[in-house]
Amino acid sequence: MTDERATEPPRPVTAALSGAAAGAAALGVAELAAGALGRASSSPLLAVGAGFIDLTPGWLKDFAIRRFGSDDKTVLLIGLGAGITLAALVIGLLSRRRLSWGLAGLGAFGAVGVVAALTRPIAGPADAAPSVVGALAGMAALTALVRAARPKDTGPGTEVDRRRVLLTGAGVIGVAAAGGVSGRALLRRGDVTSVRADLRLPRPASPARPVPQGAQVRAAGMTPFHTSARDFYRVDTALTLPQVDPRDWTLRIHGMVGRPVELSFDDLLREALVERDITLSCVSNQVGGDLAGNARWLGAPLAPLLRRAGIHSGADQILSRSADGMTLSTPIEAILDGRDAILAVGMNGEPLPIAHGFPARMVVPGLYGYVSATKWVVDLKVTRFATDRAYWTERGYAEKAPIKTFSRIDVPKPLAGVKAGRVAVAGTAWAQHRGVDAVEWQVDDGPWREARLAPVPGLDTWRQWVAEWDAAPGSHTLRCRATDGTGHTQPGHRAPPLPDGATGWHSVVVTVT
Template sequence: MNTNARGPRPPAWAAALAGVTAGAVGLGVAELVAGLTTASASPVVAVGGAMVDRTPAALKDWAIRTFGENDKTVLVAGIVVVVALIAAALGLIARWRVGYGTAGLAAFGVVGIIAAVSRPDSGPLDFLPSTVGAAAGAWTLVLLFRRAGATAPPGTEPAPGPGTEPGTAETGTGPGIGRAEPMPPAGPSVRRAGADLYAFDRRKLLTGVAVGAGVAGAGVVAGRLLAGRGDVTSARRSVARMLPRPAVAAKPLPAGADLRIRGLAPFVTPNYEFYRVDTALVVPGVDPRSWTLKIHGMVDRPVELTFADLLRRPLVEADVTLTCVSNDVGGPYVGNARWLGARLADVLREAGIRRDADMLLSVSQDGWTSGTPVDVVMDGRDALLAVAMNGEVLPAAHGFPVRQVVPGLYGYVSATKWITEIKVTRFDEDTAYWTPRGWAPRAPIKTQSRIDVPREGDSVPAGRTTVAGVAWAQHRGVDAVEVQVDGGEWRRATLAEVPGPDTWRQWSIDWDLAPGGHTIAVRATDATGYTQTAAVAPPAPDGATGYHTIRVRAG
């Protein structure tokens, strides 16, 4: 096919369709290669991760509030849509010269390569998925354009001029002298393109598009299946068989810890329901056999622990509630679990932490960092290098094989998943991931409470109604919860039992509601005597404040 600037061009819709198909094949092949090498080197994942890293704090907070734990799915879907639109535009540009379109696909490949190799955990082959994918996309674009059109057969002339009978073409050697010959058989539409005849072949194009779509889909599926080889399910089963009993077991939960009210969050959050908020588009698959934890920096004796070393240490069980700083007042990003792990303070003492150190810069497998105050970890609370959650090996999405758990601090400064390194340092010398993005370097959890029953907008029977929820003030404990209806008096709720100050606490109260609409608010007081403020503040920079308030209708 003639592809110069003056050559034949397919219709705009055909060119755009060819571009989208080429982009899809490129992504599909890249996913396949990523499955064979490193799943996180997929251009979609690598570019998505780079976008997450560069997302302004306000936008990230909005995404979490709007999409919840589906924010990563929305991001990936958005990237795919943008790629499809740009690929369609490249197809249109390729109408003028196919080389322009292939150059655009090559530029896409470069973007993917840069994103993949610049990841903190990048490997030597991480350039391959984007490289091979871009080449496959460019080849597909050229092939589809060739299939879409061809130079007409030799001896065939342009469409007949005036006076020629339908179905014939006029030929001859002089004016008025000629003979009739059959036109080309019906099929592809024939167009004039300069001195050449161009036949647009819709059938060949659509056949090529169908094949391309099949290749793209097969590449994605095969890539996902191959990436699944790195799934840590079998490794978790092996760890489950070797997981030791705790040297210090947690006390049995008090009989009244769970009020068992329908709709009220259970005292222990099941692992599958525990919230997940992190920056990882692909859950890191860490092999415990090769995992190590390096502790270095401002220490007398740098330490490197293997997973087996960690399991040989005395393990401690502790009930701890975790909270995400992105949680709005009344939000879902809080959960309580029983954790099993080694005391972080003991490991730091063995390393000989220096007196002037005030921050632990912990690093995740995917390069994410968290800055934890040293004094909090060393003050006697159950700060753990956790290996189990609610009686089972850590789920992959919650940090397998090892994560950090520190009571009383929001997760972004305490709860590093897939932890591989701890640098003992100072806040005035190092910064963690979210600090330059506008979040506070130190973030103790604020006293908060939430109404679970009834829900916002519910209709309830008039008369006696149970109002219930949870309150938390980790490492201080909740001493009182009060409820208010329609701006009236505050009444004390009944509190459930708790095993210690590091967990949330259930509460309930019965209230007689008259027919009509009502506004219900709640506030908590912690063990220091502090009552949560009514002042409304957003999550940034160090946690939301205000009363959780709902509206219901009794009738």
């Protein structure tokens, strides 16, 4: 395209809005192209967002999770959208004097999208197409808008044909909206919600133990013993949920094995499934945080599947890969030592929710999720830590991450106001695969007192605790600490989650009136 100058360029507001409209057209057409390919990961917005997540340092990831929780991805996309809008406005202003500057800006954004899409773990050459097509559409839109906004010579003076500007702008916005909506609709073709709804899971060959009476502490505002799928924490890097049809799903077990194994979903359901209550927790969980949940999982034991493949001597890691390319590493000994490590297909009596790994995920009790809980899992490579590094270990997190002994106060809530007299102090503690043997609590700097522990069905679930406090008027600080089945007591020193989980006593300040 030629580099053009206007003796009387468009007004700054008109030029900026032209850039915004051209940027919207570029994104809309790119979404349409991604929808036609059937690959959400090739969308420039999602590809750049995923790349941003990959480049974000661990401390910033932890801050985002701590500040926004499960809404961190929504906040990222909103921020990314705001940044793109601002950049598009600047591109419009650049094109006010020289159209070629604005076109170069759109080309640069297209190049960023191409690089981001092609560097995704499951990318192919076709994933570059949406960014290229979107950039070309944006260039064409910007050219049309800039030309429409240029004053025309009408004899004694010049004037802008406002009708032409409005019609051109409306056309560009229409293309942007139609492309975006159509692209989203095309991507929904692969939605597996109805497939999941129709799936019927077999009964377990080994049912879970009954939950003992009293496992749920009766105190207003207390955490439920079983966490619903809706309330179960979700921490992952997927900006869009992978849609994996169980009819097409396969699991490959390979690497340092004598007999590689490949399972279909039907093969998996024919295994002797077990049902277990297991608490999962995230390494990003802060002291007193809620990035932990307890659910009843149904799945096939992992150890027999690995032994069926024939593990070679010297292997010490399972490098698991999800359908979207995420890799996690798990110590082999944690799967083969007799604990209930499973390839889960069900959660709380239903097929896994899509957000929690449908159709299959790993669940290994006693390890933080980043080394044990691969969602949408499709590949297990038997290997060595010295040979293969997973996503989080490449970013400074520990290779082996046993869950630390943890406790928190659930009621009263922080900064709560309570009436003087008898007050219930209650909370939750966990030390998966070791069990919780004691929880102590403290008022201000007074003596530690032992709380009453609720019964649990096994070592792999969290355990609730409760105590009665004779609360006197004033402001008070409550603290708690747990001791696990090995005799280790939760340390008081506070440490951040990176590299292997936070430590410290949880405390809350309450006002008694």
